[in-house]
Amino acid sequence: MKKKLILETGEVFHGEGFGANWETVGEVVFNTGMTGYQELISDPSYCGQIVCMTYPLIGNYGVNRDDFESIEPAIKGLIVRELCDFPSNFRSQMTIDELFKKKNLSGIQGIDTRKLTRILRNRGVVKGKIVDENSNDEEVIRQIKTFEIHTNQVESVSTKTAYAAPGRGFKVVLVDFGSKLGIIRELSQRDCDITVVSQDVTADEILMMNPDGVMLSNGPGNPEDVKGAQEMINGILGKVPIFGICLGHQLIGLACGAKTFKLKFGHRGGNHPVLDIAKNRVEITAQNHGYAIDSESLKNTDLEETHIALNDKTNEGFKHKIHPCFSVQYHPEASPGPEDANYLFDEFIELMEEFKRK
Incomplete structure (x- = not known):
């Protein structure tokens, strides 16, 4: 089925659709990973986003139940x-096209992803829509411009x-802002x-569980839209060790007086060097975020x-500097x-051990 991707800035890319035959609109971002497309597709941090893969061939090892x-x-x-139609891997159980049909997701292939990535790098992320080939471009652009990205x-x-994932070691409360299963693993x-x-969740509810540590997970969107999180963090800070990841990191920063800002095109991929x-x-790290902490505000x-x-x-x-908390x-x-x-x-385990000895 013929489809096209239209950006709010007016660019139109023609290609072939795959997955469910739905129109879909969202913030268009790019990911530089060569592998890991299944984890990307199922990462809650991509809520509301249409992701462009910069690596040219996607789907060649299929999709499996474990990843x-x-x-x-x-x-x-x-x-x-x-898009690879015939994956070759002993773990493969279906193709991306089959997964997208089962999950009612839409995709497009056959477009110049290098050109699209350059547009996003130069202009920053923009809204876009995958539509039928016969759709009126000007009408779609008007729809995209009026589309509001949800703040919830x-x-x-x-x-x-x-819910619980039982173990016999330290009691950890994981606050789910859009957590990946990899954190639980x-x-x-x-x-x-x-x-x-x-x-x-409130600070009182967390402390009533008498945890040894609290983990604040990754998640989508603007950290300033997460109501109540800063109050919760300030309520547990110093009373229990805290480890934050991604959105959890940004929320700790806001709770402690730092500021955040939106990156021009974000960090998304598995090849980002960090000192x-x-x-x-x-x-070399895996990253997926569109906002960052302002270093000066620290x-x-x-x-x-x-x-x-x-x-x-960044x-x-x-x-x-005072309390057992890092992110x-x-x-x-x-x-x-x-x-x-x-x-x-x-190091989070060691932090809980040290706090318990005090």
């Missing part, structure tokens, strides 16, 4: 140069009821007794910068790799 990062994908659409994205992807591998709670300042070591807080992105010098991590902007659980930063989960 999902959520049960229901929140992504709005996928843009690829070429975290609420829409967070769990509605608490890493904590479970360290035998943590995990309770996953909704994004609107660990204390260790003077470079890690100077007026009790937060100390610990990690810096080498591509654009903040990638900090720790609290990073990237994804130490990887899913997919690289796994350079996996050790941060071990």
